[in-house]
Structure formats: C-alpha cells, structure tokens
Amino acid sequence: MTLEFFLGHVNYWLFIILMMTGFYIVVSRGNYVKKIVGLNIFQVAVFMLYISIGKVTGGTAPIFPTDSQGKIKVDPEIVYSNPLPHVLILTAIVVGIATTSLGLALIVRIREEYDSIEEDDILQTEAAMARAEYKEHGSVFGGEP
Amino acid sequence: MATASEVHHTALTLTDHLPILQILIPFCTAPLIVFIGSKSLAWPMAFISSLLSLIIATTLLISVSDGSYISYKLGGWVPPVGIEYRVDATNAFILFLIAATATVVLPFALKSVNHEVPKRNHTLFYACFMLCITGLMGVVITGDAFNVFVFLEISSLSTYVLVSQGSHRDKRALTAAYNYLIMGTIGATFFVIGIGFLYMTTGTLNMADMADRLRGQGDNRTVQAAFAFIVVGMGLKAAMYPLHLWLPAAYKFAPSAVTTLLAATATKVAIYVIIRFMFTVFQPDYVFNTNILTWIIGPLAIFAMFAASLIAVFQTNFKRMLAYSSIAQIGYMMLGVAMFSTTGLTATLVHMFNHGITKAALFMGVGALMLRIGTTFYDRISGMGRAMPLTGAAIVIGGLSLIGVPGTAGFISKWMLVQAAFEQHLWWLALIIVASSLLAVIYVWRLVEVLYLQKPNSDVTLKEAPMLIVAPMWVAAIACLYFGLDTRFILDAAATAAEGLMAGSAGMAEFSTATSIAATDH
Numbered sequence: 001m002t003l004e005f006f007l008g009h010v011n012y013w014l015f016i017i018l019m020m021t022g023f024y025i026v027v028s029r030g031n032y033v034k035k036i037v038g039l040n041i042f043q044v045a046v047f048m049l050y051i052s053i054g055k056v057t058g059g060t061a062p063i064f065p066t067d068s069q070g071k072i073k074v075d076p077e078i079v080y081s082n083p084l085p086h087v088l089i090l091t092a093i094v095v096g097i098a099t100t101s102l103g104l105a106l107i108v109r110i111r112e113e114y115d116s117i118e119e120d121d122i123l124q125t126e127a128a129m130a131r132a133e134y135k136e137h138g139s140v141f142g143g144e145p
Numbered sequence: 146m147a148t149a150s151e152v153h154h155t156a157l158t159l160t161d162h163l164p165i166l167q168i169l170i171p172f173c174t175a176p177l178i179v180f181i182g183s184k185s186l187a188w189p190m191a192f193i194s195s196l197l198s199l200i201i202a203t204t205l206l207i208s209v210s211d212g213s214y215i216s217y218k219l220g221g222w223v224p225p226v227g228i229e230y231r232v233d234a235t236n237a238f239i240l241f242l243i244a245a246t247a248t249v250v251l252p253f254a255l256k257s258v259n260h261e262v263p264k265r266n267h268t269l270f271y272a273c274f275m276l277c278i279t280g281l282m283g284v285v286i287t288g289d290a291f292n293v294f295v296f297l298e299i300s301s302l303s304t305y306v307l308v309s310q311g312s313h314r315d316k317r318a319l320t321a322a323y324n325y326l327i328m329g330t331i332g333a334t335f336f337v338i339g340i341g342f343l344y345m346t347t348g349t350l351n352m353a354d355m356a357d358r359l360r361g362q363g364d365n366r367t368v369q370a371a372f373a374f375i376v377v378g379m380g381l382k383a384a385m386y387p388l389h390l391w392l393p394a395a396y397k398f399a400p401s402a403v404t405t406l407l408a409a410t411a412t413k414v415a416i417y418v419i420i421r422f423m424f425t426v427f428q429p430d431y432v433f434n435t436n437i438l439t440w441i442i443g444p445l446a447i448f449a450m451f452a453a454s455l456i457a458v459f460q461t462n463f464k465r466m467l468a469y470s471s472i473a474q475i476g477y478m479m480l481g482v483a484m485f486s487t488t489g490l491t492a493t494l495v496h497m498f499n500h501g502i503t504k505a506a507l508f509m510g511v512g513a514l515m516l517r518i519g520t521t522f523y524d525r526i527s528g529m530g531r532a533m534p535l536t537g538a539a540i541v542i543g544g545l546s547l548i549g550v551p552g553t554a555g556f557i558s559k560w561m562l563v564q565a566a567f568e569q570h571l572w573w574l575a576l577i578i579v580a581s582s583l584l585a586v587i588y589v590w591r592l593v594e595v596l597y598l599q600k601p602n603s604d605v606t607l608k609e610a611p612m613l614i615v616a617p618m619w620v621a622a623i624a625c626l627y628f629g630l631d632t633r634f635i636l637d638a639a640a641t642a643a644e645g646l647m648a649g650s651a652g653m654a655e656f657s658t659a660t661s662i663a664a665t666d667h
Contacts, residue, residue, distance in 0.1 A: 026327060039330055046338055053345050085344070088291050092337060095298045099330050102302055106309060106323045113316040126317055137461050137522035
C-alpha cells in the first residue's frame with residue numbers, strides 16, 4: 001500500500017474510521033443516550049461518504065455564471081462538482097434528525113418508566129418481569145421453573 | 146427506457162395519476178388528521194383514505210396483470226433524471242396486500258385501539274398509522290433507489306412510534322421500540338451506504354437505468370460491497386435470521402392492531418426490496434454468480450425455519466409464539482428466493498401474500514382475546530375457544546393455514562415451495578420443508594388444545610368479542626380459505642411477477658414496449 005494510494009482514498013479511510021467508531025459505540029455502550037450518539041456518528045460518516053463522492057477533480061461549485069443582465073451564461077469549459085449527493089444528504093440529514101429526536105423522546109419515556117437509561121439496569125428489570133410472568137403463567141409447561 | 150420518449154407525459158385523466166394518488170392519499174390524510182385534531186374524526190378519515198388506497202391498488206393490479214408496467218414521471222421529469230414511480234406485476238401485488246391489510250385492520254383497530262391506547266393519543270396514533278402505510282406503499286411503488294430509503298424511513302419512524310404505544314399496557318413496549326429504532330436505523334443506514342456505492346459506480350439513482358449500467362460490472366468490488374450492504378441492511382428490516390432480534394419484543398408489546406399491520410406488511414415490504422434489488426437492479430445472473438443464495442441465504446433460511454419454529458413451540462404466550470412463527474415463515478420466503486427459479490420466486494411471492502392474510506387473522510384473534518382477557522398467556526386464554534366461538538374458529542383456520550393444511554392459503558405457498566425443490570431435484574429440501582411444517586403442527590396444536598380442550602378460567606368475562614373485531618378477523622380467515630381453494634388469481638399474479646423478475650431488467654423492457662401503452666388506455 002503506497003502513500004499515494006492512501007492519500008488518494010483519504011475520504012474513504014475517514015469514512016471507514018468514523019463509521020466503525022459510531023457502530024462500535026452503538027454496540028458496546030450500555031447507556032441509551034450514548035447509543036444514540038453512536039448512531040449519529042455512524043450516520044454522519046455516511047453523509048461524508050456521499051458528499052465526498054460528489055467532488056469532481058478541478059470542479060467548482062455548481063452555480064452557473066450570469067452576465068450583467070442576470071441571464072445565465074452557460075460555459076461548457078467550466079467543470080462543476082456533482083450537486084446531487086448533497087441534495088440526497090439533505091434528505092438523509094432530515095431523516096437523521098427525526099430518528100435522533102424520536103430516539104431521545106423514547107429515552108425520556110424509558111427514564112420515566114424504568115428510572116434508568118442504563119441497559120444493564122433495564123435488562124435486569126425486564127428479566128425480573130419475565131421471571132414473574134413465568135412464575136405466574138408457566139404452569140402450562142408443567143409447573144414451577 | 147424506450148417508453149420514456151414514446152409516451153409523452155400527457156397525464157390528463159385521473160387514471161393516469163393513480164400511481165401518485167396511491168401515495169398522496171394516505172400521505173395527506175396523516176397531517177389532515179393532526180390538523181383537524183378531532184378524536185372522533187381521526188378514524189373515519191383514516192378508513193376512507195385506506196379504502197381509496199385499496200381501490201387504487203386493485204385498479205393498478207388489474208391493469209398490470211398482463212405483465213406490462215406503468216411508469217409515472219413525478220412532476221413530468223423524465224427518468225432517469227426525474228423520480229419515477231413504476232408499477233409492475235410484482236409491486237402492484239404487494240401494494241394490493243398493504244392496502245387490503247390496512248383496510249381490514251382499521252375496523253378492527255377501532256375497538257382494539259380504544260381498549261389498548263389512551264384516548265388522548267388517538268389522533269396521533271391514526272396519523273402515524275397512515276404515515277406507516279404511506280411509507281410502506283412508497284417503498285414498493287417507487288422506481289428510484291434513494292426514494293426507497295426515504296419512504297423506508299417514513300414507515301420505520303412511524304412504526305417505532307406505533308410500537309411504543311403499547312407502553313400503556315406494558316412498559317417494555319418502550320424498550321422494544323427503542324431497540325427496534327437502533328437496529329432499524331442501522332439497517333436503513335447500511336442500505337443507504339449500498340445505494341451510495343451504486344451511485345458511485347453508475348451515476349444514476351433510477352433502478353432501471355442503474356440495472357442497465359451495472360451490466361458487465363460483475364467483478365467490480367464497489368458493486369459487490371453495495372450488494373452486501375443492501376442485502377444485510379434490508380435483511381435487518383425483514384428480520385431475516387439471524388438479524389431478527391428486534392422482532393419478538395416489538396410484535397409482543399405493540400398494540401394488537403399495530404402488530405397485525407406490521408406482521409402482515411412491514412417485513413414483506415423489506416423482502417420485496419431485497420427481491421427487487423437482487424433481480425431487477427443487480428440482474429439474476431449477477432446474484433447467481435455471487436453464490437450468496439446457495440451459501441448464505443439458503444442455509445440461514447432453513448435454519449430460521451427450524452430454530453424459530455422450535456422456539457415458538459416452547460412459548461407460553463400466544464402473541465409471542467406468533468412472533469417467532471413469523472421469523473420461521475420469513476425463512477420460507479427467503480428459501481423460495483434462494484432456490485433461484487421462477488417457481489421458487491412464485492412461492493415466495495405467494496407466501497408473502499398468504500402469510501400476510503394468515504397472520505392478520507391470527508393477530509386479530511390475539512386482539513380479540515386481549516380485549517376480553519387483557520393478556521394472551523396460555524393459562525389465561527384456556528378454554529376461550531368455547532366461550533368465544535367465532536374468535537376461536539378464526540384462530541383455528543389461521544393456525545391451519547400457518548401449518549399449510551390443504552384447503553387453506555398456507556398450503557398453496559408451501560406446495561409451490563416443495564414443487565420448486567422437486568424441480569431442481571432437491572428431494573431432501575422438500576423433506577426439510579415438510580419437517581419444519583410438522584413443528585408448526587406442534588405449536589398450533591398446543592394453541593388449539595389450550596383454546597378448546599382445557600378448562601376455562603373462571604375469573605374472566607366469557608363473552609364473544611364485538612362485531613367490529615370479529616368481522617375483520619373473519620374477512621382475513623375467509624380469505625385464508627378462499628385463496629386456498631381458488632388459487633387462480635393469486636398464482637397467476639405471482640407467476641407473472643416471478644417471470645418478470647427472473648428475466649431481470651431485460652424482461653421488464655421486453656414486456657413494456659407494446660403493452661404499457663395499452664395499459665395506460667384502461
């Protein structure tokens with residue numbers, strides 16, 4: 001792996017590092033808010049990937065130049081970057097915000113009901129609930145656990 | 146894209162706008178329900194809108210049943226630049242399933258939701274319900290890859306809200322919704338990474354155009370990565386084993402009406418996206434060359450059929466048992482895809498529909514029991530088959546269809562699946578399918594035993610569920626019987642769809658040129 005190869009793909013390296021960081025946080029952290037943070041980093045990594053692939057070598061911002069009357073003057077000589085990935089990512093950002101806010105809203109409700117946002121505590125509460133249920137309703141399987 | 150230039154965008158009549166109306170009607174109903182804000186008007190509005198959706202979906206299904214397709218250009222922008230809605234035999238079929246389920250579930254929801262969700266949340270509940278349907282139908286109808294992601298998130302976000310509404314009965318609905326949100330978002334983000342890679346390779350987002358440009362890119366590493374990301378991402382959404390972890394809790398703790406809708410439609414839509422990308426965008430021969438079907442999807446599907454069925458056998462709760470049985474049934478659908486033949490795909494499509502109506506009937510039965518007893522643990526619902534004869538009978542019909550007893554819808558799809566196995570001389574696969582159906586016999590029999598042969602609990606009100614719950618449940622149950630006896634409609638539609646899929650995008654173009662013009666004349 002040459003340096004040139006490494007630098008030539010630098011946006012992809014950053015994407016992979018950021019994506020994996022976010023993914024790791026989601027999987028490894030037990031705190032529900034931290035999971036959402038990880039999810040955000042994960043999504044932002046994808047936004048970066050999209051935006052970076054819109055870049056065209058030597059390209060400028062995709063705005064047509066105008067003449068003195070304000071009329072669009074199309075110059076085929078000018079190279080433009082691809083604006084479409086940016087537009088796609090605008091939509092994805094909105095989706096990301098909606099997901100984050102819904103996740104946080106759920107956390108508020110979870111905090112109200114469970115009095116904790118730590119996965120371990122919540123799993124414990126749920127395990128206790130499941131055990132109680134099993135004790136009460138498990139007789140169909142022939143008696144107590 | 147021959148038709149894009151031949152048929153100009155002269156959409157003057159209402160019929161020409163049906164593809165967009167299919168999405169717009171429920172989509173506009175949702176905010177309308179919120180703005181009007183009347184609890185008593187929310188349900189009628191939702192019902193009328195889903196009824197209109199059903200009429201549109203039926204019209205679309207009839208007009209594409211000859212194998213043609215309808216291409217609708219949003220805002221008159223010609224694809225591949227503009228967003229295209231494309232209705233063909235495959236997605237018209239799924240659209241019909243979604244619209245029909247919504248229309249059947251809503252009358253059931255009226256009483257069930259009243260019982261399970263507090264009154265102050267009703268307007269928002271029905272708004273989310275409509276958004277969920279919009280998203281699901283949007284995923285199915287669109288011909289634009291990024292649009293799939295947007296609609297997918299519309300449906301997913303509203304689904305998380307709907308699942309969390311079960312928290313008024315059991316607080317675990319909240320964590321179920323949260324876990325679903327985390328896994329669903331990871332799935333959707335994987336999917337969008339896959340789309341990004343495809344866009345990098347092809348520079349287009351229109352599925353048909355993408356398929357054209359992907360031809361001969363078989364050994365391109367970017368395309369391979371895209372394929373992997375899309376299959377895994379949508380596999381998460383479809384609860385494909387072993388990516389199913391969100392499903393049991395979400396199904397169990399969601400309000401019954403929501404579970405019915407989800408079980409009948411949401412996972413099927415995700416499977417549709419997998420099929421659509423595998424066969425239309427990536428082309429059948431590309432998928433075949435990756436060997437993913439033989440070595441990954443096939444074995445996992447078989448494993449799901451057994452593992453999930455076995456877990457279902459040992460459940461003590463009716464609703465949770467059905468959730469695990471859903472995971473097993475998704476295994477059957479993926480097995481049909483993995484067999485990679487027209488018959489196999491037909492089996493998958495038929496099973497998507499048949500399992501949809503079967504699970505709708507069963508989960509509505511759950512809702513009826515919830516209404517009368519408040520829980521669906523086996524020791525509480527014992528003997529209820531005699532106390533609630535109509536509900537019990539509908540559950541038994543649904544259970545028989547789940548097993549695949551001849552005369553029910555479930556038999557047809559399993560028969561197609563076995564046929565597909567024999568076609569490829571995989572007699573052992575046919576045996577496996579039959580063997581896993583035997584596991585279904587066990588868990589359904591346990592249920593029948595609990596409902597009919599055990600002594601009823603004395604501390605419950607022994608009364609049949611109200612008509613508004615029983616009627617939709619019986620519509621689904623009779624559909625299970627009807628589609629088990631009269632198979633022409635469903636098999637023809639699925640076979641046309643499967644033929645189109647196996648031909649890849651070439652098949653679509655071949656069908657289209659002559660017939661799509663005729664189709665728009667209807």
